[in-house]
Amino acid sequence: MSTTLSKPPTDEVILSARGVRKRFGELEVLCGIDLEVRAGEVLCVIGPSGSGKSTLLRCFNHLEKIDAGRIEVNGELVGYEPYGSAGRLRERRPRDIRHQRERIGMVFQRFHLFPHRTALQNVMEGPTVVKRRPRGEVESRARELLDRVGLADRADHYPAQLSGGQQQRVAIARALAMDPTLMLFDEPTSALDPELVGEVLGVMRDLARSGMTMVVVTHEMGFAREVADRVVFMDRGAVVEAGSPADVFTAPRHDRTRAFLSTVL
Amino acid sequence: MRHPAPPAATGAYEDDLALLVTGRPRPGRWIAVLAAAFAAVWLAWTVIVNPNLHWDIVAKYQFDGVILEGLWVTVQLTLISQVVGIVIGVVVAVMQLSDSPVLRTTAGAYTWFFRGTPLLVQLIFWFNLALLFPEISIGIPFDGPKLVSWQSNTLITGFVAALLGLSINEGAYMSEIVRAGIQSVDPGQREAGASLGMSNLRILTRVVLPQAMRVIIPPFGNQFISMLKTTSLVSVIAGADLMTVSQHLYLANFEVIALLIVASIWYLVLTTIASIAQHAVERRFNPAAAPPPLYRRVLGNLRPGRGPKKPAAAKQAARQPEKSVEKSTKSAKSAKGETR
Numbered sequence: 001m002s003t004t005l006s007k008p009p010t011d012e013v014i015l016s017a018r019g020v021r022k023r024f025g026e027l028e029v030l031c032g033i034d035l036e037v038r039a040g041e042v043l044c045v046i047g048p049s050g051s052g053k054s055t056l057l058r059c060f061n062h063l064e065k066i067d068a069g070r071i072e073v074n075g076e077l078v079g080y081e082p083y084g085s086a087g088r089l090r091e092r093r094p095r096d097i098r099h100q101r102e103r104i105g106m107v108f109q110r111f112h113l114f115p116h117r118t119a120l121q122n123v124m125e126g127p128t129v130v131k132r133r134p135r136g137e138v139e140s141r142a143r144e145l146l147d148r149v150g151l152a153d154r155a156d157h158y159p160a161q162l163s164g165g166q167q168q169r170v171a172i173a174r175a176l177a178m179d180p181t182l183m184l185f186d187e188p189t190s191a192l193d194p195e196l197v198g199e200v201l202g203v204m205r206d207l208a209r210s211g212m213t214m215v216v217v218t219h220e221m222g223f224a225r226e227v228a229d230r231v232v233f234m235d236r237g238a239v240v241e242a243g244s245p246a247d248v249f250t251a252p253r254h255d256r257t258r259a260f261l262s263t264v265l
Numbered sequence: 266m267r268h269p270a271p272p273a274a275t276g277a278y279e280d281d282l283a284l285l286v287t288g289r290p291r292p293g294r295w296i297a298v299l300a301a302a303f304a305a306v307w308l309a310w311t312v313i314v315n316p317n318l319h320w321d322i323v324a325k326y327q328f329d330g331v332i333l334e335g336l337w338v339t340v341q342l343t344l345i346s347q348v349v350g351i352v353i354g355v356v357v358a359v360m361q362l363s364d365s366p367v368l369r370t371t372a373g374a375y376t377w378f379f380r381g382t383p384l385l386v387q388l389i390f391w392f393n394l395a396l397l398f399p400e401i402s403i404g405i406p407f408d409g410p411k412l413v414s415w416q417s418n419t420l421i422t423g424f425v426a427a428l429l430g431l432s433i434n435e436g437a438y439m440s441e442i443v444r445a446g447i448q449s450v451d452p453g454q455r456e457a458g459a460s461l462g463m464s465n466l467r468i469l470t471r472v473v474l475p476q477a478m479r480v481i482i483p484p485f486g487n488q489f490i491s492m493l494k495t496t497s498l499v500s501v502i503a504g505a506d507l508m509t510v511s512q513h514l515y516l517a518n519f520e521v522i523a524l525l526i527v528a529s530i531w532y533l534v535l536t537t538i539a540s541i542a543q544h545a546v547e548r549r550f551n552p553a554a555a556p557p558p559l560y561r562r563v564l565g566n567l568r569p570g571r572g573p574k575k576p577a578a579a580k581q582a583a584r585q586p587e588k589s590v591e592k593s594t595k596s597a598k599s600a601k602g603e604t605r
Contacts, residue, residue: 061460063456063459063460094464094465095464098459098462098463098464099462101459101460101461101462102461102462104460105460106457106460108453108456108457110453112451112453112454112456112457113457114454114457114472114476115476116475116476125461125471126461126462126463129461129463129467129471130461130462130463130467174461175460175461178461178462
């Protein structure tokens with residue numbers, strides 16, 4: 001029921017962000033973010049909308065380009081490589097970026113399942129098309145994953161025939177099919193009807209217990225408190241406060257954290 | 266929540282509604298039908314019994330060998346230039362949406378030029394290419410040595426000029442249709458593909474284009490039907506199509522109207538086949554949005570009160586029982602949780 005059940009985080013750093021800056025035109029959405037996530041750890045990122053949480057998450061698999069700083073996943077700079085002198089970086093070749101993304105699973109707020117493919121085909125798409133694994137092997141693994149998210153009997157349904165919660169669970173299975181070392185969740189339950197939130201959080205909780213390294217941007221404070229190893233509170237593009245759920249939720253040190261928590265708890 | 270309605274109830278309820286509610290009669294529609302039928306019969310009668318219209322000539326030439334050869338050329342021209350047009354259209358659409366300003370500008374210039382000048386002008390231009398380039402050769406540019414070279418006049422026959430003109434022009438129109446289709450796909454779909462490590466080409470062919478088809482197919486059907494008839498323009502460059510051979514025949518025997526009717530009947534046959542195919546394809550790619558078959562639309566308009574039944578509604582109704590079963594099991598589960 002609590003974090004004590006999960007596999008204890010090891011010392012291996014899976015994700016590290018240092019001084020990450022990002023601006024959209026005049027607006028600086030990330031003003032120097034520093035973060036570290038160790039193997040098996042679950043990091044929940046909370047904060048008001050517009051605080052840069054989702055943008056930060058999208059930088060982790062290079063869906064967004066950054067303007068300064070560096071992001072490393074599995075000890076490799078994501079999206080950039082050293083170039084020239086004085087620590088300058090330049091963007092990697094598209095093929096290298098694709099290889100890096102293969103190992104970073106992402107779950108979107110609005111699911112983004114491929115609507116023209118069944119649940120099973122959605123899960124099989126990555127391994128067959130990107131990794132070119134043999135179909136039979138991929139299919140049995142995909143069925144296993146659908147079973148794991150409780151949708152074995154929905155394998156041949158199209159996304160339009162599934163509820164939001166079921167679609168999001170298929171999306172999680174699709175990301176897991178690539179055997180990622182890191183899973184990113186971008187407000188995975190924000191687009192769901194309230195009664196469907198529980199089933200998705202349940203799957204994520206099981207995933208956390210199995211030892212998956214996860215970064216979860218969420219508004220579900222209950223989930224963050226129960227499952228997260230560490231919680232980061234972001235506001236206006238900066239990390240205001242970070243610590244264990246107990247620290248952040250019960251004894252926040254900053255006024256802004258307190259103000260935010262008082263509105264959502 | 267605890268007492269879900271039994272799934273069977275929905276069906277029974279709908280039947281009850283049908284018993285209780287009857288639409289108002291529509292006398293206006295019936296009067297309109299009679300008036301329209303009268304006008305149609307009268308118009309047909311004036312044409313059919315017209316002594317100046319030689320139906321025997323129409324019958325004689327309808328399946329004439331020369332006409333059939335022209336028909337075959339028309340079909341060939343349509344199919345080949347439409348296929349080439351699609352290929353050009355997809356390539357140009359992707360160029361137009363690319364990050365590279367060079368590709369975007371090139372694609373924009375192409376569409377601007379070939380949509381902006383009349384097809385008739387383009388056809389005559391291609392046919393007379395020899396006036397501009399008497400020789401076409403492959404080799405080093407700027408008067409360097411040539412590897413192969415052809416006389417333009419032997420290379421550009423009427424058929425080749427027709428194909429060039431029609432496909433390049435069609436490509437310009439198709440590119441706009443394909444671009445609109447690609448842009449109709451949720452950008453989140455590309456991101457989902459990218460996050461799995463798919464390349465841009467894979468995302469295009471496996472994720473974006475299949476979904477864009479839903480938007481592309483209806484205007485594409487329009488283009489195809491339009492193309493069937495546009496091929497008649499190639500009669501000005503001796504394209505040997507249905508229109509050209511009909512013209513040659515009536516210039517010899519002066520049966521202008523009869524041969525135009527022969528050609529029109531064939532064009533109608535072709536376009537009818539094409540529209541039937543179009544509806545079948547539309548239904549395949551988007552069952553909900555495709556219009557119902559003609560007879561259902563006609564009946565639906567004349568029967569009292571009810572519009573034509575939409576296939577989408579039927580589909581949803583078919584899915585209904587399954588969903589309610591699922592809901593009832595779920596609420597059963599939650600009920601269990603509560604008692605515990």
